[in-house]
Amino acid sequence: MGTFRDAMEYPLLRAGLIMLVLALVISAAGFYRVGKVYSASGTLGEGMHYLGDDKFETEYLYHNRTLILSSSGANLSLLQGTEMTNYTLVNREITLHPSERPVIYIFNGSVNYTYSATAVDYPYAIYSVVAFVLMLVGVVMAFMGYSQLLRDVKEGRR
Incomplete structure (x- = not known):
């Protein structure tokens, strides 16, 4: 052989x-993987608000989301899929880690928010x-x- x-x-x-x-x-x-980051902040008035970027949320994998809400006096509901959580913010700040793209409904007042999401991409x-x-x-x-x-x-x- x-x-x-x-x-x-x-x-x-x-x-x-x-x-x-x-x-x-x-x-x-x-x-080979690359980390991707999306961040947004601002002030939300009364009504329904969709946070995040739809393209970012659907295009990338393994999201790690952080939502910081603060207000001097506001009532709001946080919707994540079928789960709804109510919050009353009076001179306080809360930090949340939503599992899905958050939707916020503000009943009264205004809310300052900072939303950031990190994800992984395999280009x-x-x-x-x-x-x-x-x-x-x-x-x-x-x-x-x-x-x-x-x-x-x-x-x-x-």
Whole structure:
């Protein structure tokens, strides 16, 4: 049986192994992550207010949200999905960590708010599809090259 160097003389086997290594590198690049931050602050009057950015909230993963509310005298409700929580703020500040994009309904008064959300983005994750295709083609080509090598060894050419 030949050595690895002899086996690399078969173009299909060599191309298949190169594709497999390339697929491994591309798929490893898909694990690269980038932190994203959204922040907003201001004063809210009476009525319903949707905090946050809809695009940011839906585009990125694993949100960590912080909402700081303060007022000298306001009644409000915080809506998160189907859960509603009522607050009365009289010269105080509260810090909340909502699990979803918050919606605030202010009954009376005005509320100062600071909303920040951090998330994770995987910008190279889409290339995993290319890595998968390379892996499939690489396996087929390496198998064909290895079959050629075995056939040559059996026939005594190697």
